[in-house]
Amino acid sequence: MRRQLRRVGALLALLGAQQVAVGQAAHPSPWATAAPTALPPPASLSKGVWLKGDLHVHSRHSKESSNNPVGKIVAFAQSVGMDYLAITDHDNHVDGDVAHHTWADPEFQASPLLMLYAAEWTTVRGHGNALSARPYDHQRLYDVRDQRDVVVGAVKKQLDIHLSGNHPSGKDHFGYSYDMLESLEVWNSVIWANNANAQMIWDDMLSSGRRLTGRGGSDAHHGRPATPAEATPNSPQAEANYVGTPTTWVFATARTTQAVVDALTAGRVSVSMNPFAPRVEFTADLNQDGQPDLMMGDNALATGQPVRFRVQLAGPVPAGATYTVRVVKNGNPLDTLQLAGKRPAVEFTDTPAATGRTYYRVLVEGPPTPYPQVPKSMALSAPMVGFSNPIYFNLDPNF
Numbered sequence: 001m002r003r004q005l006r007r008v009g010a011l012l013a014l015l016g017a018q019q020v021a022v023g024q025a026a027h028p029s030p031w032a033t034a035a036p037t038a039l040p041p042p043a044s045l046s047k048g049v050w051l052k053g054d055l056h057v058h059s060r061h062s063k064e065s066s067n068n069p070v071g072k073i074v075a076f077a078q079s080v081g082m083d084y085l086a087i088t089d090h091d092n093h094v095d096g097d098v099a100h101h102t103w104a105d106p107e108f109q110a111s112p113l114l115m116l117y118a119a120e121w122t123t124v125r126g127h128g129n130a131l132s133a134r135p136y137d138h139q140r141l142y143d144v145r146d147q148r149d150v151v152v153g154a155v156k157k158q159l160d161i162h163l164s165g166n167h168p169s170g171k172d173h174f175g176y177s178y179d180m181l182e183s184l185e186v187w188n189s190v191i192w193a194n195n196a197n198a199q200m201i202w203d204d205m206l207s208s209g210r211r212l213t214g215r216g217g218s219d220a221h222h223g224r225p226a227t228p229a230e231a232t233p234n235s236p237q238a239e240a241n242y243v244g245t246p247t248t249w250v251f252a253t254a255r256t257t258q259a260v261v262d263a264l265t266a267g268r269v270s271v272s273m274n275p276f277a278p279r280v281e282f283t284a285d286l287n288q289d290g291q292p293d294l295m296m297g298d299n300a301l302a303t304g305q306p307v308r309f310r311v312q313l314a315g316p317v318p319a320g321a322t323y324t325v326r327v328v329k330n331g332n333p334l335d336t337l338q339l340a341g342k343r344p345a346v347e348f349t350d351t352p353a354a355t356g357r358t359y360y361r362v363l364v365e366g367p368p369t370p371y372p373q374v375p376k377s378m379a380l381s382a383p384m385v386g387f388s389n390p391i392y393f394n395l396d397p398n399f
């Protein structure tokens with residue numbers, strides 16, 4: 001009897017606990033994100049220019065590189081039609097003083113490309129690329145590398161730079177708060193298959209309400225030797241992974257370094273397997289008038305009405321090629337579509353929830369585009385042709 005009473009008591013306690021749990025669920029969290037009631041209109045979808053480049057390259061100012069002076073990288077990038085370049089040497093190899101190494105290199109100064117002021121912030125807690133349209137005091141970022149995030153974040157803010165997390169699922173992954181980031185390297189180096197976990201991490205960050213741009217970066221360290229005598233054990237890498245594997249496209253309002261960084265921050269970005277591969281364009285028609293109202297990176301209020309999305313490949317495509325489009329909604333597969341024809345385009349319709357956040361992004365797989373300048377790259381990047389950044393609904397612009 002006594003034991004039974006004790007059991008009843010335990011049951012009542014459990015029920016009480018459940019009541020508390022129900023009460024907690026109904027409790028309005030002071031941290032709940034308020035649904036935005038108005039959002040700034042998206043920037044022009046037509047006034048701008050698509051620019052392509054590589055956001056992660058090491059020159060001779062990184063100690064483990066070989067046969068890769070700045071002039072060689074720039075000449076190669078120019079020869080394959082690149083518009084901009086971020087040479088991101090390891091800052092720890094020069095004790096943080098990139099200003100007097102990479103940026104002061106006469107070949108850097110003479111480059112006809114749009115050259116971002118950049119460095120790979122190389123720390124015990126992982127790697128990130130600092131990117132800027134103009135020179136900044138990188139030494140200060142280097143000096144705070146072992147401090148807590150609150151200190152690092154304050155310095156980063158003062159420097160007014162774009163910070164990008166590198167190879168998030170690999171060795172030396174970015175191990176600081178993602179709240180400090182404007183973008184994430186979701187395709188590092190030529191081998192697409194190694195990036196599945198980076199894409200998963202990106203989806204988790206996007207699902208949490210972070211408007212984090214996804215970008216590419218070859219992380220190339222080794223140039224092709226001019227003579228056999230200059231070859232190193234790493235020289236074969238130049239045949240498989242070099243500038244443009246992958247290529248990051250940005251829709252910039254002008255052909256300036258500032259416009260490149262701004263477009264990158266805004267997420268008007270797509271990534272292609274190489275500079276000659278088609279560019280993925282992803283737009284949304286909100287009012288079903290046949291005209292696109294949003295592009296990648298844009299954020300709009302959800303009305304509860306269906307939205308017509310369009311996926312298009314820009315640039316030349318091989319005759320008879322067919323492509324597979326995978327649509328991701330809030331981190332989950334939504335649909336699989338086929339693309340074919342001379343100007344491949346496909347549309348789909350979905351209704352973003354009227355309340356709460358939604359995002360859509362697309363990945364396009366298909367036949368690889370030849371990149372004869374880096375002849376072993378195509379097989380390693382296949383089957384990925386390119387992917388978009390997300391189109392967002394109801395994201396809090398102040399988060």
Ligand SMILES: [Zn+2]
Pocket residue numbers: 120127166167172
């Ligand atoms: Zn790195």
Ligand SMILES: [Zn+2]
Pocket residue numbers: 056058120219
């Ligand atoms: Zn690197």
